[in-house]
Amino acid sequence: MSTHVYIANSLNQDVYVLPAEKTGWLLGDVGFSVALLATGATEIRLLGMASELPTALRTVRDLFIFLRIMSGTYGSAQNISKFSQQVVDQVKNNAIKIPAGQVVDVLDQGFLSTYTSLSGVIGQIFSADTFNLLVMTDDGKQVALASTNPDYSWIVQGDRRVRSAYGASPWQADPGAGVYLFNAGDFVPPGSYQQTCKDIHVTLTCSAKARNGSAHRASFDLTAHSSDVSLSNVDGSLVVDNDTASANGFVPGGSYTQTCSEIKVELTCQAQKGDMTYQAASLDLTNFESADVSNNNGVLVNES
Structure with missing residues (x-):
């Protein structure tokens, strides 16, 4: 065929x-x-x-x-x-x-x-x-x-x-x-919201352990990345390594999960309301296996 x-x-x-x-x-x-x-x-x-x-x-x-x-x-x-x-x-x-x-x-x-x-x-x-x-x-x-x-x-x-x-x-x-x-990469969820939203980003935040044992707030912009990206924790900072890893829903894989806690993945954007103005909007993607996101008058909703 x-x-x-x-x-x-x-x-x-x-x-x-x-x-x-x-x-x-x-x-x-x-x-x-x-x-x-x-x-x-x-x-x-x-x-x-x-x-x-x-x-x-x-x-x-x-x-x-x-x-x-x-x-x-x-x-x-x-x-x-x-x-x-x-x-x-x-x-x-x-x-x-x-x-x-x-x-x-x-x-x-x-x-x-x-x-x-x-x-x-x-x-x-x-x-x-x-x-x-x-x-x-x-x-x-x-x-x-x-x-x-x-x-x-x-x-x-x-x-x-x-x-x-x-x-x-x-x-x-x-x-x-x-x-x-x-x-936009794989971590940006599909959905009709993309037609009425701008400045779309997906960000991972966590508490990352440094070499001296102290905890640091760390973040990583996932917007451009494919789902097989692998992240590492280098002294309290998240970096891409040369491995590949399987994501768990919208949470990327990698060795960072062994030394990081409070892991959260969030979709943020400027969402258009019914009066055509924009407001800041966000949606926690951490526990979603998949998502079909819509914009309900400036509020992001997962329809799946």
Whole structure:
């Protein structure tokens, strides 16, 4: 049975898609310059971003986190911006290009054969029940990493992606399939709230034990991360390590759980009310296995 995943690009700029069977796929295996990634990662970590970035830019997951962070707070710094553009250029050179206003089947053998020369890598994508798509806009300011079934199709719209209606035109959205924002990872729950909320973040807080036995309040921004991120407690601070771990609902895995307590994961945003004004809103995700969040006049509600 043939497999197709169509991406319809409704933007006025090109979109680039990097298919990956796993988020832990090594970038060096799909054409990226390992030397450039290693040098840039070292420079950036020297600027104090160690807690947010992985210890190295090695995998598709690392690449997504880097692009998401660089498109935000740190992207304006000149020395970071230069390296960021080099990484964006590498994505363009190694990903499948979807021109503005066009539809492309990203599982087309012709596209995949130019994307990678490793036949085994292509075979892994086709044999997987689900796989991942890293999606980046031409300006590098919007990026997404999400899993998809091999028979789903997607539409890129503004600051979000929506799923196409099954069996219909790739341009026809499925209104019941939810909205998926760019620059958001797996810990950002789906739901209709994304249509009427802004400044969406998911943050983990806890009491982390330091080496001397004292407890410190620690926090970590989960917004950009995939569900297999692994966190460690380094002397009272939460950092990403190079392992992968399974999340428990919205609580990420990792060795930090052995030396941290009072772990809480919270969704925060500015939520639009009926009078079109915004107010701060939050929802505790700690004990949810899954969530389908709605905005009820400025209050976040889990409908699942």
